[in-house]
Amino acid sequence: MPEGHTLHRLALDLTDAFAGQQVRVGSPQGRFDAEARQLDGQVLESAEAWGKQLFLEFPGERFVHIHLGLIGKLAITPYDGEVPPPVGQVRLRLVGREHLADLRGATACDLWTLEQRDACVAKLGPDPLRDPEDGGDPDRAWKRIGGSQRSIASLLMDQAVLAGVGNVYRAELLFRHRVDPLRPGASLSRRQWDAMWDDLVGLMRTGVERNRIDTVRDEHTPEAMGRDPRVDDHGGEVYVYRRAGQPCHVCGAVIRTAALEGRNLFWCPGCQRRYRPRTAVRAVRGATPRR
DNA sequence: GCGTGATGTTGAA
């Protein structure tokens, strides 16, 4: 689940469930035990997301830093009376008045100082889910993208360029703007980038509201097109992500996939026409066709 | 029931 929308949604849900309360903090699995002991019984002051990073603030400028990675989950559940025993490898457990939260499979769960938190945040590009004055300024991303010969597909996934975008939003954003994933960042116009950013803000806000990624426009929904809704663990309605070999909802061309920097890229060869620069010969690197 | 792959990142080779 974890692109930026998941972490922002978790921050909201954690705030509702725990903020302002004394919480029991534990690490049934043990790997966070020493840190958990220091926080046990303290008030959870706030929960905040920056891109895919999640920070839980405790008194004394101490922050639990969580990064879910690919397979991590943070499950918040209400309980009534007895607290159920942990199931599986629970790295971190928070117990409040009415809810408990269990963290499993995360890449990172650390107890950080304010300085460590600030250093992490300082390395991140702007987050479309944050206010422009508070970490969500698209100009900062454009400064990196507009001058780069790297592919826009690579740039969008680079958390130092843009924070919170993952493989699904990348593929879908490029599709919605009919952009060839391998185009150099510098070949985009400022106007085009602004349109992409604005779109991303809307898509990701919808993602926070629905807690899933939906990117198809009204005219391409299953209801509008009379097609079956998507059924898999991703769940959202999308144009190209994990649809390789299937027909494009818009033009009918067969969706393609290729590995780029270790991640699967998906695009429609009909809607996202190959970009060819006017002058220089473009070097195509790093993309290996598959299937 | 078992094997696979996945919305991510780090650190070693």
Place this chain on the structure above:
DNA sequence: TCAACCTCACGCC
């Protein structure tokens, strides 16, 4: 470029 992290839904038996 690849293994590791260590979860969970899915397809297939």
